[in-house]
Amino acid sequence: MESLIKKQVMVIGKIKELLVFILILTMLLITSAYVQQLIVVTTENFTPYNYIESDTVKGVLTVIIRATLAKPELKQKSMPTHAQERTR
Numbered sequence: 001m002e003s004l005i006k007k008q009v010m011v012i013g014k015i016k017e018l019l020v021f022i023l024i025l026t027m028l029l030i031t032s033a034y035v036q037q038l039i040v041v042t043t044e045n046f047t048p049y050n051y052i053e054s055d056t057v058k059g060v061l062t063v064i065i066r067a068t069l070a071k072p073e074l075k076q077k078s079m080p081t082h083a084q085e086r087t088r
Helices: 001-031 060-069 082-087
Strands: 052-053 056-059
Touching: none
Parallel strands: none
Antiparallel strands: 052 056
8 A cells, every 4th residue: 555655646746747847848838939030231332222212211121121120020229320329
């Protein structure tokens, strides 16, 4: 009888360990779906592909980059250009 109780306690302990493992794995999978990655895009002043006009980066490649970053799953954050930083 005593060995049966020991076996049941061991099985319950293993089940608890398994449940904790499943809980941790689930939390990792859920949080990994919400991790944001930072994408830094730099350009050079190379007309007509990229150039600065009125403190705004413009050009053919700039249009393509902005269209790519306009996807709903990507968030944009504009940063000052080197030319803007030099004028400050």
